[in-house]
Each structure stands twice: as structure tokens, then as C-alpha cells.
Amino acid sequence: MNIKGILLGYLLGCSFVSGAQEVGYYGHRIFLELDGQGQIPLLQNVFGERKGYVSKNGTLNSSYNLLDLGYRASLNVAITEPVGFGIEFSQRFYQVNLQSIDEITRNFTDTSGTMVTEYLPAKVAYLPIRETVFMPKLLIALNDSRVPCGFASEIGIGYSLIQFPNRNLDIELLNSTNADQAAQVKEKLLDSRAEEFRGLVFMYGFRMNYPISKRVLFHIGFRYQYAFQFSKKKFRRMDESEYWFSGRELWSKVNLRRQLGIFSFGTGLTFTL
Amino acid sequence: MTNKGTNLLFGALMLLFQTVGQGDFNHYKSLCSKGPVPVDFSSSTLAKIKRDQREDLKSLNYKKREFFVEQINYSIDEILHSGNVTFGDTISNYLQQLGDRLVANETDLSGKLRFYVYNSTEANAFSTRQGIVFVTTGLIAQLTSEAQLAFVISHEIIHYQEHHVLDLFEHAIKEKFYSYNERARFLSNYSRENELEADRLAVKMVHDAGYKSSEINKTFDVLLYSYLPFEEMKLDKTYFNTREMYVPEMYFDFKRNEISAKFKYNDYLMSHPNLAKRKEQVTDQIDKFKNWDKELLYEDSLQFYYIRDVARFEYVLNKVYADEPVEALYAIYILEKKYPGSSFLNTCKSQAWLDIMKTTIKKEGTAYTEYTSLNRKKMKHHEGQISVLNQFINVLPKTGKLAMGLRIIYDVYQSDTTNPVAKSCYETAIRLVVKSDDFEPEKFSTTNFSETLAYLENLKQDTSSKSKLHAVEWDKYTIIENQSKGVTEDFGIDSSKFFMYGIADIIRDSNFMKEFRRFSLEKGIIDKDRDEFNLMTDAEQEEHEYFKYDNAVHLEMDTMLIFQPAIFETTRSSEVDVYKTFKTRDLVFKEIYSTAADLNIHLKSLSLKDLEMLRAEDWNDYSLLQRSLTRAIADYENDYFVLDIADLHVIHSRLKTEKLLFLEYQHSFAPDLYAGNVVLFxxxxxxxxxxxxxxxxxxxxxxxxxxVLDLKTGELALxxxxxxxxxxxxxxxxxxxxxxxxxxxxxxx
Structure with missing residues (x-):
């Protein structure tokens, strides 16, 4: 069954939930949550990476890797007073610094069978990433709170689709002003096999839900997540590639970035239906 | 001072008053507020804080001054609204008169002091910065003369006059660099100084009012021994004997426990100096008035003794409510000497015995309870004559306690079958004996002790019968069976089983047996349910319990009486944030009404929200419900407490609502962030x-x-x-x- 089918089934299921008033918020058991999420990618800046580059007015300027924002939307149902279940859709936008030093390299065997190894001093802009997650989750209210009001934990496992919305990264060759060379490098910059990755997200979060009105609540909370990425074997082979950034390198860089981005902040509104 | 003629006239009036009073004591009603509601009760705490004159607080900075005013007004209002304080009642009026007389020469105090009785078995009195003096019924019950009461009140007036509360507060906050222990020591020392000063000046006040000096020092005896019942009276060995019940005298041969209180005790860290020091100082002070006892003295008014009896009746009631049946029964024993056949004392006695019976039942088959709370209760140490009664009740076996209780409750009911409380006690007693595994009516003798004794004597005289009886050999099982019935192998009565012959007439009473069978049938259904439950799997039991828990809250309440909620907003240091508390209280009220309106629940309210609208009758309802709730909450299985049932019925029929909702809510915002963990993490x-x-x-x-209190049954429904x-x-x-x-x-x- 595809995702659309699952969602449709879930929505239908929610619509059959009994209207018993004992559970939920002012008797409303179904609630929609809309959130913004973000994080200061502290860990990867401290432990993971040196500064990368962002393009500004056609030139690449050194910058910390600060972009990590997203939104979430989920449809939930309170099953019992302290427990709720929901399906969440989220998209998260962040970026990866592909370079460890201001140099790009490649190593491959050309058509004549000669092993080619190239080193090129260059700056490459951050690789933007869009991660889309579908996540079933459980909301568990702490102590005697009633979902969706009060302090609650949330736990979920999500399916991630990691995509690169802009593969045409800005580069700047340090020892050359040849525009053709730069164009050639850009053409072969990212391995075309690594078009997207898939993975899982194991999430635990907690948040405080402050009621604003009889239908709307404001919530604020934090999430910790462990990201797992599929196709490790496929992309971690020591393959040769004429691309400056092979599939292996992309896989590892994205994987590392996801691992370090474990802690995020989220806030939003809950609407009871 | 008064002349002899006036004294005689006053005495005669008081005697008459007391005679009328005695009539009242037979059908005694608990203390009630009467007349116009004093401002102390009708003003809100916030209004009092706003109105508070802060002139005497100039020594404090703004923050501390406001804190002091808020806390002191709030805490005194908590006392006034506790349901234990009444106004316009006999005792409060008397205290006011007495207090006014004591300050008659003190122009600065004229009209400033208000006196209220605080209904509690504790012997205590205290004054507040607002000029209110509280005296407990427990203290009045213990006093032996009006002069003693005058001394206690004078002591409290001096505390007020000398601003001791403020001194103490200033002293408590003065040295912030002292350690906690240092502060406690200094504060305690300071407080003791204040107490001695209050004693010294109170002596003068009592002298000026014309009381006898000899009574003053006795006040300290009263205070020292106030943990004992209000009289030391030897228990009459025939007290429990009636035509139908005989209790052998050997049950009263217990040695009474020695009274252990001493005047000289270590008063380190205590707020009051030890009584020996106080007594010594007061003696010195009295000696300074050389001609005291030669002066024309004021005679104690006879009204004092009436007031004291009222306080003693309240003592009984409070002990019954506090589930202290031995104390209640001993106090009843003392009061019955003066007020025999009092309907009030009889119903209190029935309730006290129900408490004993219920405790006995609770112990059956519950190993956990056996060794914890119930055992502690049983082991409560009593000193003096009351210890004999306590030992008698403790030594009675379960069946004995049930039979004694049933006997007494039955007699009370028979003495006035129109008394609804006595009837409820009687029915509850039957329910309790039915519930017990130790009560089987067929095992009890159908003839009473003396009849059985006479019968056996006749039998022994009759040689032919005797030989016949001896011819019957009892096997092991017959011996055991007969032992449980109180029959010895030589056809005598085992006097330790006297209770087996104590309810013969009840067993023969067809109405009793009819009720007994009715309750047995009900119990049978419960037992069947229990057996079915025992045969369930763990999962089924869990589901059953969950369903039961869930279903218990479904009470079909379309109307409810909202009782004053107890709401507290506290700070990190557990102090009440007065303004936030009132804000949250208003919020809760608003939400209660709004939710009830949304769900179409009809609300009635007995709250302190609109204080100025409350009349004396409302305050009385409030006190009654407060007391009933406190009792019901203290003991969730409150189905045997029926003393207040008639009063609750009155409220129930007047308000036409069966259920009362009471809620407590406490909130604080205190994130677990301290310097230590902030640095560490x-x-x-x-x-x-x-x-x-x-x-x-x-x-x-x-x-x-x-x-949720059920006003029909007096039980806690949820x-x-x-x-x-x-x-x-x-x-x-x-x-x-x-x-x-x-x-x-x-x-x-």
C-alpha cells in the first residue's frame, strides 16, 4: 500500500472514532498540529565540520552551516486520556558541507584504461537538502495529563526521503579563472547515481501544550532523533568515479550531517477538529 | 467587682440558665453561628490586605511589609474560614464579654478586640495582629475556673498589645547570614522572652479585673495535663452492666498507666518556656501584689461552668469526628454523670462504638492493615484513668467488640426509636456484624448472663439432671464448639465470654433477625461477586478493575452542590502566593460555572466567593459540610459514619441536590533548576x-x-x-x- 493509501485509511479511521467526551480536549479527540521546527546545528559546527561556503552576489563567502528549518503537520487522535496516535508529515531543509579542505579530488579510470587522479583547489557551496518524513507517532501524556493538553512525550519512527533540490552548486576554482573549466567541473560535480537517499528517523520528543482557547493550543518542545540511512553497501563501495563528489562521499556526508543533527526545537499550534 | 446582693442574683440567674442549659444538653446541637455576620467573616482577604493599616510596620522595608501583611491576613482568614470558628454563639459571646471586661481599663484597646471560639480538642489560645483572639473549646473544656480563662485571654491580649507577632517576624528575618540552626535558636529564645513578658503583664490584667490569685498558677497545670481527658474519673466497674449485659469486674482490674507529664522539661528550641519557669515567674509576679486576696474579688460567674460544659460536649463531638472512640467514650462517661440519658451523648456513644466495630471488621483477613495503621491506632498510649477503658476495649476479642457495640447501639436505639441518627447507627451496626466473619447469631446464647447462671445453678442442684449431663461425653469438637459459646466443661459460664450472653434479647428480636437476614442476602451477592472475581484470569481481573475504576466516576450528576474549593498557588519555597491564589480561585469558579453551563449541569454553590452575601445559616451549613468532608476524606470507607446524616439530609432536602463536589487544587511553577545542576549540566x-x-x-x-460527597448517605461517592x-x-x-x-x-x- 502506498503512502496515500495509508493516509486515506487513517483519515477514514479517525472519522469513525467515537465522540466520547471523556477523552481529548474539551471532548475533541481529533486534532491537527502545525509546527515549525528548527535547530542551531551546534554539534556539527563544533564537532563535524569546518565552515563552508554560501553564494552571495556570485561570490562564495565563508559561513557557518546554520540553515536547518522545517515544518510539520500531523493528524492525531486521542485514544485514551493519556495516549494519542498520529501520522505526521514533515519537511526539513538543511545543508551539507561537502568539503573538508578547499580542494576537490576525483580518481577514476578513463576510457583508455588509464587511472586518472585529479586534485583541484576549489570552493564549493553547501549542498541543500530537503528531507521529507512520514511518521506514525504516539503521544504519551506525562503523569495524569490529557492528550493533547499539558506536558507530553512523543515517540515515533519515520520514513525519510532525502533529496537534493539544487544539484547545480556554485563553485569557485582557486587557481583558474577559466569559465569553461568551471563549467566542466560543475557538470561532473555530483554523482548522478546519488539522486536521493532513503532512511529512517527514530524520534523521541517532549513538549508542553499550552491551551489558548477551547479549540486551539500552543505547543513548544524539543525532539531528539537518530537518523538511519539505507543503501549503505551500495554507496560505500570504494568505487571510482569521474564525479568530483562520488556517491560514496555524498552518502557519508549526508549521513554524518543527519547523525549530528539530533536535537531540534519545534513550536506550533494544535487545532482540535 | 460586684457586691454580694448582685452576686446572689447573678448566681440564681445562672443556676436557672444552667437548668435550661441542661435541658439543651439532652438534645445538644453543635455550636452554631448566630446573628449578624462580623466584618472579620464578611470581608475578603484581599480587601483586608488593602485596608490593613501598615503604620506599625514602618520598620520593615516595602517588600517585607507587603509579604507580612499578605501572609498574616491570609493565614488568619484560613482559620476563620476553616469551619471551626463560629460567631454569635454562646461561647464566643461569653469570651467577648470576658475580654471586654479584662480590657475595661485599657483605653487603647477599647473596641479593638474580637473574640471567637475555635472548635478543636487541642488546648490552645492565640491572638492575631488584627486583634482577634481565638480560644479553643479543648482549652475551655479543661479549665476549672473563669479566672484561669481570664489569665489565658489576658496573656493573648498582651501579645496583641505588645505587637509580639511583628517582633517575632522582624527577628526571624533580621539576620540573613545566620545559619538555619542559629536562627531557630535565637528565634526560640526570643519567643520565650515574649511569652514570659505576656505572663507578667497578664497577671496584672487579671488582678485589675478582680480575679483570685490562687487560680492563676493552676492554669499551668491545665496546660501541662491538657493531653489527658478533661477529668480524671475512675471507671465504674458496673458502667456497662444492664439488665441484659453483664461485664465481669475483672475487666476493670487493669492498672492505669502513670501520668508522665513533667513541669520541668527541656524547652530548647521551643516557642514557649517550660511551664516550671512560667509558673515560678507568675508566682513572683503575684507576690508583688501584697493585698491581692484581701481585696474585694470578682466571683467566677456560673456561666463559666455552662460554657465549659458546652465545650466538653464539643470535645466529645470532635473526638467522634476525629475517629478517636476511646477518648470520646471516656468523655461521654464523665458527662453522663451530670447529664444521664442525654440523647446527644447516646448518639455519640453509638457512633464511637461503630468506629470500634468498624476497626475490628477492617482487621479481618487483611494482614497488611493488621500490622500498620490499625495496629498503631490500637497501640495508642493513654495515661490515667482512660487507659483502663482503653485496655478493656483492647482486650475484648473481635466477637466481644461486635457484641458490646451492638448491645450499646441497640439500647440507644430502643431508648428513642424516633431518633434518625440512632436508627442509622443501629442499621449500620447490623451491616457491620453481618460483614464480619466472627459474628454468628446462632452461637450466642438466647438467655442472658444471669438467666443462664440461674439455669445452670438449678441444673447443678438437680441431681438427676446433673448425672444425665455428666453422662454425655463431649468429644473434641463439641468442646471447641461449646467453648466458643462460652460454656465450660463443667457446665459453667466462661466469664471471659460474657458477651456471648449479652445480646440474648437482640437475638430474640424478630425485627433484628429480619434486618440481619436482609443484610446477609446483600452480603451474599457481594461474596458471590468476589468469588467470581477470584476465578478470573489476571487479564480479566485487570480489565474488571479498570472498568470498575472507570465506571465509578459515572454518577449521573445533573445537579451538584459546589463546595468552596481549596486552592493554593505556592512559590518555590512552598509559601502561598496570596494574589495568585485568589486569581486562580476566581478562574476555577469561572470555569466551573462555564463547564457546568456547557454540559447542562445545574449548579448550586456553597462557597466563600461572595462573602458579604453569606448569612449565619450559610456559615453553619459551611461548617457542617466542612466537618463531614474532612471526616469522609480522612476515611474513604466512611459508610459507617452516620452522626451527621440527619443534618446532611436537611441540606439535601433544602438544596435539592444529592451530590456535593469538593475540589482541591495546588499549583506551583518551580522548574528543577538549581545552581548545582545548572553548573553541572x-x-x-x-x-x-x-x-x-x-x-x-x-x-x-x-x-x-x-x-464527591453523597448528601443522602454521608459517604464519599468518589x-x-x-x-x-x-x-x-x-x-x-x-x-x-x-x-x-x-x-x-x-x-x-
Whole structure:
């Protein structure tokens, strides 16, 4: 069954939930949550990476890797007073610094069978990433709170689709002003096999839900997540590639970035239906 | 001072008054507020804080001054609104007269002091900065003369006059660099100085009022021994004997426990100096008035003794409510000497015996309870003559306690079958004996002790019968059977089983047996359910219990009486934040009404929200319900407490609502962030990243308690508690109430 089918089934299921008033918020058991999420990618800046580059007015300027924002939307149902279940859709936008030093390299065997190894001093802009997650989750209210009001934990496992919305990264060759060379490098910059990755997200979060009105609540909370990425074997082979950034390198860089981005902040509104 | 003629006239009037009073004591009604409501009661705490004159507080800075005013007004109002304080009643009026007389020469105090009785068995008196003097019924019950009461009141007036409360507060906050122990020591020392000063000046006040000096020092004896009952009276060995019940005298041969209180005790860290020091100082002070006892003295008014009896009747009632049956029974024993056949004392006696019976039943088959609370209760140490009564009751076996209780409760009911409380006690007693595994009517003798004794004597005289009887050999099982019935192998009565011959007439009473069988049938159904439950699997039992718990809240409540909620907003240091408390209180009221309106629940309210609208009758209802609730909450299985049932019925029929909802709510915002853990988790940042957000977001602590009291039965129909990490906001409160009210409105499945 595809995702659309699952969602449709879930929505239908929610619509059959009994209207018993004992559970939920002012008797409303179904609630929609809309959130913004973000994080200061502290860990990867401290432990993971040196500064990368962002393009500004056609030139690449050194910058910390600060972009990590997203939104979430989920449809939930309170099953019992302290427990709720929901399906969440989220998209998260962040970026990866592909370079460890201001140099790009490649190593491959050309058509004549000669092993080619190239080193090129260059700056490459951050690789933007869009991660889309579908996540079933459980909301568990702490102590005697009633979902969706009060302090609650949330736990979920999500399916991630990691995509690169802009593969045409800005580069700047340090020892050359040849525009053709730069164009050639850009053409072969990212391995075309690594078009997207898939993975899982194991999430635990907690948040405080402050009621604003009889239908709307404001919530604020934090999430910790462990990201797992599929196709490790496929992309971690020591393959040769004429691309400056092979599939292996992309896989590892994205994987590392996801691992370090474990802690995020989220806030939003809950609407009871 | 008064002349002899006036004295005689006053005495005669008081005697008459007391005679009328005695009539009242037979059908005694608990202390009630009467007349116009004093401003102390009708003003809100916030209004009092606003009105408070802060002139005497100039020594404090603004913050401390405001804190002091808020806290002191709030705490005194908590006492005034506790349901234990009455106004316009006999005792309060008497105290006011006495107090006014004591300050007659003190122009600065004229019209400033208000006196109220505080209904409690504790012997205590205290004054407040606002000029209110409280005296407990427990203290009045213990005093032996009006002069002693005058001394106690004078002592409290001096505390007020000398601003001791403020001195103490100033002293408590003065040295912030002292350690906690240092502060406690200095404060205690300071407080003791204040007490001695109050004693010294009180002596003069009592002298000026014309009381005898000899009575003053006795006050300290009263205070020292106030933990004992109000009289030391030897228990009459025939007290429990009636035509139908004989209790052998050997049961009263216990040695009474020695009275252990001493005048000289270590008063280190105590707020009051030890009584020996106080007594010594007062003696010196009295000696300074050389001609005291030669002066024309004021005679103690006879009204004092009437007032004291009122206080003693309240003492009995309070002991019954406090589930201290031995203390209640001993006090009843003392009062019965003066007021034999008092209907009030009889019903209190019935209730006290129900308490004993219930405790006996509770112990059956519950190993856990056996060794914990019930055992502690049983082991409570008594000193003096009351210890003999306590030992007698303790030594009685379960069946004995049940039979004695039934006997006494039956007799009380038979003495006045129109008394609804006596009737309820009687029915409850039958329910209790039915519930017990130790009570089998067929095992009890159908002839009483003396009849059986006479019968056996005749039998022994009759040689032919005797030989016949001896010819019957008892096997092991017959011996055991007969032993349980109190028959010895030589056809005598085992006097330790006297109770087996004590309810013969009750067993023969067809009405009793009819009721007994009716309750037995009900018990049979319960037992069947229990057996079915025992045969369930663990999962089924869990489901059953869950369903039962869930269903218990479905009380089909379309109307309810909202009782004054107990709401507290506290700070991190557990002090009440007065303004926030009142804000939250208003919020809760608003949400209660709004939720009830949404769910179409009809509300009646008995609260202190609109204080100025309350009349004396409302305050009396409030006190009664407060008392009943306190008792019901203290003992969830309150189905045997019926003393207040008639009064509750009156409220029930007047308000036309069966159920009362009482809620307690306490909220504080105190995130678990202290210097230590902030430093630690900042260093250990990864842990801190988890810890700090959790600590901040879960820093709200809200504690809810809901109680539903059934006004028809006097039982607690529901008790629910919820502990949540939510702010005290409108919709947090509203959604919680919405959920609960909806559940309460539903009918049982």
C-alpha cells in the first residue's frame, strides 16, 4: 500500500472514532498540529565540520552551516486520556558541507584504461537538502495529563526521503579563472547515481501544550532523533568515479550531517477538529 | 467587682440558665453561628490586605511589609474560614464579654478586640495582629475556673498589645547570614522572652479585673495535663452492666498507666518556656501584689461552668469526628454523670462504638492493615484513668467488640426509636456484624448472663439432671464448639465470654433477625461477586478493575452542590502566593460555572466567593459540610459514619441536590533548576541539552483532588486525584473540569 493509501485509511479511521467526551480536549479527540521546527546545528559546527561556503552576489563567502528549518503537520487522535496516535508529515531543509579542505579530488579510470587522479583547489557551496518524513507517532501524556493538553512525550519512527533540490552548486576554482573549466567541473560535480537517499528517523520528543482557547493550543518542545540511512553497501563501495563528489562521499556526508543533527526545537499550534 | 446582693442574683440567674442549659444538653446541637455576620467573616482577604493599616510596620522595608501583611491576613482568614470558628454563639459571646471586661481599663484597646471560639480538642489560645483572639473549646473544656480563662485571654491580649507577632517576624528575618540552626535558636529564645513578658503583664490584667490569685498558677497545670481527658474519673466497674449485659469486674482490674507529664522539661528550641519557669515567674509576679486576696474579688460567674460544659460536649463531638472512640467514650462517661440519658451523648456513644466495630471488621483477613495503621491506632498510649477503658476495649476479642457495640447501639436505639441518627447507627451496626466473619447469631446464647447462671445453678442442684449431663461425653469438637459459646466443661459460664450472653434479647428480636437476614442476602451477592472475581484470569481481573475504576466516576450528576474549593498557588519555597491564589480561585469558579453551563449541569454553590452575601445559616451549613468532608476524606470507607446524616439530609432536602463536589487544587511553577545542576549540566552540555528543556517545560506542578460527597448517605461517592505538569491557565483548568464533569454526568454502565 502506498503512502496515500495509508493516509486515506487513517483519515477514514479517525472519522469513525467515537465522540466520547471523556477523552481529548474539551471532548475533541481529533486534532491537527502545525509546527515549525528548527535547530542551531551546534554539534556539527563544533564537532563535524569546518565552515563552508554560501553564494552571495556570485561570490562564495565563508559561513557557518546554520540553515536547518522545517515544518510539520500531523493528524492525531486521542485514544485514551493519556495516549494519542498520529501520522505526521514533515519537511526539513538543511545543508551539507561537502568539503573538508578547499580542494576537490576525483580518481577514476578513463576510457583508455588509464587511472586518472585529479586534485583541484576549489570552493564549493553547501549542498541543500530537503528531507521529507512520514511518521506514525504516539503521544504519551506525562503523569495524569490529557492528550493533547499539558506536558507530553512523543515517540515515533519515520520514513525519510532525502533529496537534493539544487544539484547545480556554485563553485569557485582557486587557481583558474577559466569559465569553461568551471563549467566542466560543475557538470561532473555530483554523482548522478546519488539522486536521493532513503532512511529512517527514530524520534523521541517532549513538549508542553499550552491551551489558548477551547479549540486551539500552543505547543513548544524539543525532539531528539537518530537518523538511519539505507543503501549503505551500495554507496560505500570504494568505487571510482569521474564525479568530483562520488556517491560514496555524498552518502557519508549526508549521513554524518543527519547523525549530528539530533536535537531540534519545534513550536506550533494544535487545532482540535 | 460586684457586691454580694448582685452576686446572689447573678448566681440564681445562672443556676436557672444552667437548668435550661441542661435541658439543651439532652438534645445538644453543635455550636452554631448566630446573628449578624462580623466584618472579620464578611470581608475578603484581599480587601483586608488593602485596608490593613501598615503604620506599625514602618520598620520593615516595602517588600517585607507587603509579604507580612499578605501572609498574616491570609493565614488568619484560613482559620476563620476553616469551619471551626463560629460567631454569635454562646461561647464566643461569653469570651467577648470576658475580654471586654479584662480590657475595661485599657483605653487603647477599647473596641479593638474580637473574640471567637475555635472548635478543636487541642488546648490552645492565640491572638492575631488584627486583634482577634481565638480560644479553643479543648482549652475551655479543661479549665476549672473563669479566672484561669481570664489569665489565658489576658496573656493573648498582651501579645496583641505588645505587637509580639511583628517582633517575632522582624527577628526571624533580621539576620540573613545566620545559619538555619542559629536562627531557630535565637528565634526560640526570643519567643520565650515574649511569652514570659505576656505572663507578667497578664497577671496584672487579671488582678485589675478582680480575679483570685490562687487560680492563676493552676492554669499551668491545665496546660501541662491538657493531653489527658478533661477529668480524671475512675471507671465504674458496673458502667456497662444492664439488665441484659453483664461485664465481669475483672475487666476493670487493669492498672492505669502513670501520668508522665513533667513541669520541668527541656524547652530548647521551643516557642514557649517550660511551664516550671512560667509558673515560678507568675508566682513572683503575684507576690508583688501584697493585698491581692484581701481585696474585694470578682466571683467566677456560673456561666463559666455552662460554657465549659458546652465545650466538653464539643470535645466529645470532635473526638467522634476525629475517629478517636476511646477518648470520646471516656468523655461521654464523665458527662453522663451530670447529664444521664442525654440523647446527644447516646448518639455519640453509638457512633464511637461503630468506629470500634468498624476497626475490628477492617482487621479481618487483611494482614497488611493488621500490622500498620490499625495496629498503631490500637497501640495508642493513654495515661490515667482512660487507659483502663482503653485496655478493656483492647482486650475484648473481635466477637466481644461486635457484641458490646451492638448491645450499646441497640439500647440507644430502643431508648428513642424516633431518633434518625440512632436508627442509622443501629442499621449500620447490623451491616457491620453481618460483614464480619466472627459474628454468628446462632452461637450466642438466647438467655442472658444471669438467666443462664440461674439455669445452670438449678441444673447443678438437680441431681438427676446433673448425672444425665455428666453422662454425655463431649468429644473434641463439641468442646471447641461449646467453648466458643462460652460454656465450660463443667457446665459453667466462661466469664471471659460474657458477651456471648449479652445480646440474648437482640437475638430474640424478630425485627433484628429480619434486618440481619436482609443484610446477609446483600452480603451474599457481594461474596458471590468476589468469588467470581477470584476465578478470573489476571487479564480479566485487570480489565474488571479498570472498568470498575472507570465506571465509578459515572454518577449521573445533573445537579451538584459546589463546595468552596481549596486552592493554593505556592512559590518555590512552598509559601502561598496570596494574589495568585485568589486569581486562580476566581478562574476555577469561572470555569466551573462555564463547564457546568456547557454540559447542562445545574449548579448550586456553597462557597466563600461572595462573602458579604453569606448569612449565619450559610456559615453553619459551611461548617457542617466542612466537618463531614474532612471526616469522609480522612476515611474513604466512611459508610459507617452516620452522626451527621440527619443534618446532611436537611441540606439535601433544602438544596435539592444529592451530590456535593469538593475540589482541591495546588499549583506551583518551580522548574528543577538549581545552581548545582545548572553548573553541572552546563559543563556536561550533551546532558544539559536534554535536562534543561525538560526541567523548564515540565516546571509546572498542578495537583488536583476531587471528592464527591453523597448528601443522602454521608459517604464519599468518589475520590480522584490527578497530578499534571500544566500551568494554572483558564483552559488547562477548563479542559480538566470539562472531562471530569462529563464523566460525572454519565450514568453507570
Amino acid at each position: 552546563t559543563v556536561l552540555l550533551p546532558v544539559g541539552l536534554v535536562y534543561f528543556p525538560i526541567a523548564l517545560l515540565s516546571g509546572h506542578y498542578s495537583d488536583w483532588q476531587f471528592y 475520590e480522584r486525584s490527578y497530578y499534571v505538569n500544566e500551568p494554572a491557565s483558564r483552559h488547562s483548568i477548563g479542559s480538566r473540569l470539562n472531562g471530569l464533569f462529563h464523566q460525572l454526568k454519565q450514568g453507570k454502565e
